[in-house]
Amino acid sequence: MNELTNFDQTAEARDIAYHMHAYTNAVRHAEVGPMIIEGGEGIYVEDNEGRRYIEGMAGLWSVGVGFNDQRLIKAATDQLQKLPFYHNFGHKSHAPAIDLAEQLIAIAPVPMSKVFYTNSGSEANDTVLKMIWYRSNAMGKPEKKKVISRMRGYHGVTIASASLTGLPNNHKSFDLPIDRVLHTMAPHFWKDGNPGETEEEFATRCANELEAMIQREGPETVAAFWAEPVMGAGGVVVPPKTYYEKIQAVLEKHDILFVADEVICGFGRTGNMFGSETMGIRPDVIVMSKQITSSYIPFSAIMMNDRVYGPIAEESNRIGTFGHGFTAGGHPLGAAVALANLAVIQDNDLVANARDVGAHLLGRLHGLADSPLVGEVRGIGLIAAVELVEDKATKSVSTAGKLGGLMNNAMMRNGLISRNMYDAVAFCPPLIITRAQADDLFEIVAKSLGELE
Ligand code: PLP
Numbered sequence: 459m460n461e462l463t464n465f466d467q468t469a470e471a472r473d474i475a476y477h478m479h480a481y482t483n484a485v486r487h488a489e490v491g492p493m494i495i496e497g498g499e500g501i502y503v504e505d506n507e508g509r510r511y512i513e514g515m516a517g518l519w520s521v522g523v524g525f526n527d528q529r530l531i532k533a534a535t536d537q538l539q540k541l542p543f544y545h546n547f548g549h550k551s552h553a554p555a556i557d558l559a560e561q562l563i564a565i566a567p568v569p570m571s572k573v574f575y576t577n578s579g580s581e582a583n584d585t586v587l588k589m590i591w592y593r594s595n596a597m598g599k600p601e602k603k604k605v606i607s608r609m610r611g612y613h614g615v616t617i618a619s620a621s622l623t624g625l626p627n628n629h630k631s632f633d634l635p636i637d638r639v640l641h642t643m644a645p646h647f648w649k650d651g652n653p654g655e656t657e658e659e660f661a662t663r664c665a666n667e668l669e670a671m672i673q674r675e676g677p678e679t680v681a682a683f684w685a686e687p688v689m690g691a692g693g694v695v696v697p698p699k700t701y702y703e704k705i706q707a708v709l710e711k712h713d714i715l716f717v718a719d720e721v722i723c724g725f726g727r728t729g730n731m732f733g734s735e736t737m738g739i740r741p742d743v744i745v746m747s748k749q750i751t752s753s754y755i756p757f758s759a760i761m762m763n764d765r766v767y768g769p770i771a772e773e774s775n776r777i778g779t780f781g782h783g784f785t786a787g788g789h790p791l792g793a794a795v796a797l798a799n800l801a802v803i804q805d806n807d808l809v810a811n812a813r814d815v816g817a818h819l820l821g822r823l824h825g826l827a828d829s830p831l832v833g834e835v836r837g838i839g840l841i842a843a844v845e846l847v848e849d850k851a852t853k854s855v856s857t858a859g860k861l862g863g864l865m866n867n868a869m870m871r872n873g874l875i876s877r878n879m880y881d882a883v884a885f886c887p888p889l890i891i892t893r894a895q896a897d898d899l900f901e902i903v904a905k906s907l908g909e910l911e
Contacts, residue, residue: 579745717742
């Protein structure tokens with residue numbers, strides 16, 4: 459099956475022969491073939507046939523500083539020269555991990571006390587779940603182990619994080635979710651609001667549903683609530699204004715922790731350094747990855763407050779160790795790149811840029827609302843989505859996201875990489891994007907939509 463003739467030695471043929479892709483229909487890949495990206499500059503990437511695209515998704519919602527930032531590259535090469543690897547098991551440490559932990563705590567949106575390092579968003583969420591179970595045991599509450607995340611939430615693909623994820627394709631045939639993980643409704647007013655219901659009433663209904671779930675399960679059995687401040691992979695869902703205020707009131711009443719998964723929102727995406735600030739969330743734990751290094755290096759981190767850390771520290775003392783950690787957790791290369799990345803974001807005020815250019819882009823996208831194919835335009839900061847519909851009146855979506863797929867292909871032909879989640883096409887360009895570049899991005903969206911109408 460994998461034998462290639464001499465005539466088939468193209469990168470495309472070898473990719474089909476040897477490379478199993480993530481998030482791909484493996485059988486169809488053999489027909490469709492790969493898109494091979496060879497280089498990048500600023501907000502653009504170039505494929506192996508010399509075609510240039512605006513990377514409208516910043517890779518995977520992650521390359522905040524663009525594709526060739528020299529400060530990050532220099533930080534990585536300098537660190538490789540100095541100390542290519544060390545770990546933090548036992549009492550070992552190194553300067554980049556210490557400096558970064560201090561910086562993260564300094565910029566945290568709420569008081570935090572400790573940083574723990576992991577390597578991906580999935581691993582970080584997995585680790586937080588383990589920490590929460592460990593903490594409940596430490597507090598003599600072994601029954602307090604259930605966690606609630608949301609339908610359409612995305613938290614990763616390891617066994618625990620895929621269970622937290624509330625998307626069917628991450629569960630089907632994987633025998634997930636695991637017990638102890640429950641999903642409450644997504645706060646998507648346009649899609650799930652009842653006729654005549656206001657946004658405020660909808661937010662109340664979301665909080666009431668959470669309260670009812672907690673009562674059904676037994677409040678003493680629920681340890682934590684998990685949420686992306688703004689949902690990303692579930693279709694860029696910006697909750698109604700009072701949603702988190704109401705959700706937090708329920709959680710506080712039942713002594714339930716709030717875990718903010720800031721893997722997409724973190725480091726400027728929503729127009730503040732953290733999505734928690736934008737949304738008025740007071741989290742106990744913050745999960746960070748992707749834009750922490752602009753994804754130049756795999757890296758993730760968890761920040762927790764004393765309420766979480768205190769019991770865990772005591773339990774580790776009782777047992778003799780906190781029996782958890784990753785070889786590459788807090789890797790010096792990743793930490794050095796993260797420090798440079800944070801400096802680039804701060805020195806160039808990319809958070810303000812995300813706010814300014816994001817508002818400009820969203821304003822332009824709103825101009826598409828009259829198209830018969832556009833159901834909703836939504837977003838905040840520099841993250842947005844246009845949801846396509848077959849019928850505006852009924853908000854009916856196409857089968858298997860066909861419309862979104864066609865739009866995605868049209869944009870690709872016209873030089874823009876986006877991503878469709880069923881019929882919602884998302885835009886999450888690098889934070890460095892200028893207004894003029896956002897206009898170019900928009901022109902491609904408008905042209906592609908015109909081709910579909
Ligand atoms: N959490 C959120 C909010 C994400 O968007 C993602 C990835 O898209 C993850 C977690 C998982 O991160 P990773 O793919 O690095 O495991």
